[in-house]
Amino acid sequence: MAITDTSVSAAHDAPAADDSAAAASGLASLFGSGDHKVIGRLFIGFSLLMGIGSFAALGLTALSQKAGTSFPKADWVLQLSTLGRVGAVFFFLVPLFLGLAVYVCPLQVGAATVAFPRAVAASFWTWLVASALAVVAYAGNGGPGGGDEKLVDLSYFATGVAIVALLVVAIAVATTVVTFRADGMTLDRVPFFSWSMVVAAGVWALTLPVLLAEFVLIYVDHRYGGPGDFASPTKQWGYISWAFAAPQAFAYAVPALGIAADGISTLTRSRQPQRGFVFTAIGAAGVLSIGAWVQPAFYGKIFTNEVFVVWSVLLALPVLMFVGGIGGSLARGRFSGKSPVLAGLLAVVGLLLAAVGAALFAISPLRLHEAAKVYPDAVADVTKNTWFQPLAQVGVFGMIVLAGAVAAVGGLAYWGPKITGKNVADGAGKAAAPLLLLGALLFGTPFIVMGLSGRWNGLGETGTVDTLSLIATAGAGVAVLGLLAIALGLLMSLTGSAAADDPWGAGQTLEWATSSPPARGNFGALPVVTSAEPLLDVASGEAS
Amino acid sequence: MTTYLSPATAPPPPLQRPRVLMVATGFASAATLVLFGGLFGIYLSLRASAVAAGQVWLDVLPKGPVTLELTQANVMFVTMIMSAVTVQWAVKAIRNDDRHGSYVALGITMLLGLAFVNQMxxxxSAMKLDIATGPAAVLVYAITGAHVVMVILAVIYVLLMAFRALGGSFTSRQYDGLAAAALFWHTTVAVYALIWILIYVTK
Structure with a gap:
């Protein structure tokens, strides 16, 4: 029953709908578990692993632009470039946020389980297998524009299946927040992260199917057709490149705002005074990141279209609104230098810089949307048409994903004790977050500067490109170090001391009202929620 | 050690019925509509470009070999509309605690769905459209094929709900699963209505 529905009792009463798995032990408890906490941990672990691989691929792509480079080989560049971008989103950032959400959102709304726990579990394993298949397909000369026909088909099929699996999980998380809320927790009282996941799930559900539609067209044309226009090796990436550029790329980072707001509100020990404002900012970020309408393959002049220009400039607005909103907490509360606050603030800085990059891209006189002639001859044939995407877009994309990763690090540091049951060293987050932001700047900025070579020829000269390529490669490397730092921090915490229910001593939302990690069923009896900060109400005796 | 919040002093209000399946199906239906919206958008865009360039979009009868007859499309549309009526009949029946009527309606709905797949x-087999002839053929097969998959998923959804209805899960007070399946079915019908207009009528 749980795969198609979750009963009222399962949503709020212990034990959760995972009795059979809970009774199992060993591998059966892992593979057969429908417990949202197990699935959340698995998503987090594997997505971090995929993230390290994705940024290693992007770093090698940048290195390939250096003249005389023999590693990576020229015929690897296409696969490394496309896999790096596809992986950074669908094998890393989105599943990482979903892993956090699957674990945390049911706790935040006072539920005993996630909605459709079996479907979520099935989706995780589907995503994992599909992601692995996609990586194998890319490695074997598949992927957009690849040379092996069967592996090209497999790469589209596997990536499409992985996206569908992620959408199922996103819908389950959103349904959890909408329908499983504790008594008295109206939608405007849900924690910021839960709200941001509802917004993100909505935007993903309303945009990623367009990408799937294009996958279907390319797959059908490639496997059964000529192949014709859709599956032409020189055009495939062009059809789907919009999903890896602003404004759409911002959609993948929407949960970053929710994580930042929750961490900052809690650790500054103050009720968020401008809650509605922050909610609106997160919602606006979701709306403005809808990018499925930006289709350069079907409308070549889209980058100079007035709507696109205005839209791109407006992308910074929700982030600025968000800064204004959390400024209230920072002003009223006690400033904390803990890693969730640091990561939250750095993520906002990263998103602001990315938004500036997106705005620069839309300024026509800079000609950032034109093809930059920076590639050495060895890879020019491959890169000329096949995976053409303005370099500035690649830079902005990298900055957005890594800014999202900074926030995710903050989330892992913030909820780490709840997830692992152990105290997580604050140093892991404090090391990882700045490293990832530094990686974002080092990786993204050189691509934007190289993109300017359409405007200023000097920037396309070999020596300049070599230097910029090496900086971008270093940026990707620094990002990998950041991911390793938080992964090691979490792993090392497993041998540490047990975490308290509320290790921050300032918890405002319901996840801090249960043990770390939560027992089966998550909660005992909960009082009626009367505000957005129910634990502060309990502390002050206001709860009914 | 687990710490729980202290129990409420006043009894909490009754649980609101969490319309779990309805909400999730709403999300899924919206996502499905967007998928077809993307395909329709590309179809219309490329067709407009081809027409503007004076090219043949779909080389249909009587000049070309492609047989995309409206008669069969109309029969399929009627099938879909009938299935929309029967699935709603199933919901209405369970709302009135007419379990027998609900079983009959669900059975007919599934049969109509399978009949649609058969007609497709x-x-x-009859339309003689070579997929390698160009983007129009690819789009026709992609759109109609994706819709057939959607119909099959809808039949499976209704079948699962039918099993639950047979198991006594639904009553006049709790029939969200059935209503959710009906919502997805109606989405399927709505998508076909667009296919009927864009591909079969206006081609």
């Missing part, structure tokens, strides 16, 4: 298979 006939259209494929």
């Amino acid at each position: 298979a006939f259209v494929y």
Whole structure:
């Protein structure tokens, strides 16, 4: 029953709908578990692993632009470039946020389980297998524009299946927040992260199917057709490149705002005074990141279209609104230098810089949307048409994903004790977050500067490109170090001391009202929620 | 050690019925509509470009070999509309605690769905459209094929709900699963209505 529905009792009463798995032990408890906490941990672990691989691929792509480079080989560049971008989103950032959400959102709304726990579990394993298949397909000369026909088909099929699996999980998380809320927790009282996941799930559900539609067209044309226009090796990436550029790329980072707001509100020990404002900012970020309408393959002049220009400039607005909103907490509360606050603030800085990059891209006189002639001859044939995407877009994309990763690090540091049951060293987050932001700047900025070579020829000269390529490669490397730092921090915490229910001593939302990690069923009896900060109400005796 | 919040002093209000399946199906239906919206958008865009350039979009009868007859499409549309009525009949019946009527309606709905798939298979066998002829053919097969998959998923959804209805899960007070399946079915019908207009009528 749980795969198609979750009963009222399962949503709020212990034990959760995972009795059979809970009774199992060993591998059966892992593979057969429908417990949202197990699935959340698995998503987090594997997505971090995929993230390290994705940024290693992007770093090698940048290195390939250096003249005389023999590693990576020229015929690897296409696969490394496309896999790096596809992986950074669908094998890393989105599943990482979903892993956090699957674990945390049911706790935040006072539920005993996630909605459709079996479907979520099935989706995780589907995503994992599909992601692995996609990586194998890319490695074997598949992927957009690849040379092996069967592996090209497999790469589209596997990536499409992985996206569908992620959408199922996103819908389950959103349904959890909408329908499983504790008594008295109206939608405007849900924690910021839960709200941001509802917004993100909505935007993903309303945009990623367009990408799937294009996958279907390319797959059908490639496997059964000529192949014709859709599956032409020189055009495939062009059809789907919009999903890896602003404004759409911002959609993948929407949960970053929710994580930042929750961490900052809690650790500054103050009720968020401008809650509605922050909610609106997160919602606006979701709306403005809808990018499925930006289709350069079907409308070549889209980058100079007035709507696109205005839209791109407006992308910074929700982030600025968000800064204004959390400024209230920072002003009223006690400033904390803990890693969730640091990561939250750095993520906002990263998103602001990315938004500036997106705005620069839309300024026509800079000609950032034109093809930059920076590639050495060895890879020019491959890169000329096949995976053409303005370099500035690649830079902005990298900055957005890594800014999202900074926030995710903050989330892992913030909820780490709840997830692992152990105290997580604050140093892991404090090391990882700045490293990832530094990686974002080092990786993204050189691509934007190289993109300017359409405007200023000097920037396309070999020596300049070599230097910029090496900086971008270093940026990707620094990002990998950041991911390793938080992964090691979490792993090392497993041998540490047990975490308290509320290790921050300032918890405002319901996840801090249960043990770390939560027992089966998550909660005992909960009082009626009367505000957005129910634990502060309990502390002050206001709860009914 | 687990710490729980202290129990409420006043009894909490009754649980609101969490319309779990309805909410999730709403999300899924919206996502499905967007998928077809993307395909329709590309179809219309490329067709407009081809027409503007004076090219043949779909080389249909009587000049070309492609047989994309409206008669069969109309029969399929009627099938879909009838299925929309019967699935709603199933919801209405369970709301009135008419379990027998609900079983009959669900059975007919599934049969109509399978009949639609059968009719689509006939259209494929008769339409003589070579997929390698260009983007129009790819789009026709992609759109209609994706819709057939959607119909099959809808039949499976209704079948699962039918099993639950047979198991006594639904009553006049709790029939969200059935209503959710009906919502997805109606989405399927709505998508076909667009296919009927864009591909079969206006081609």
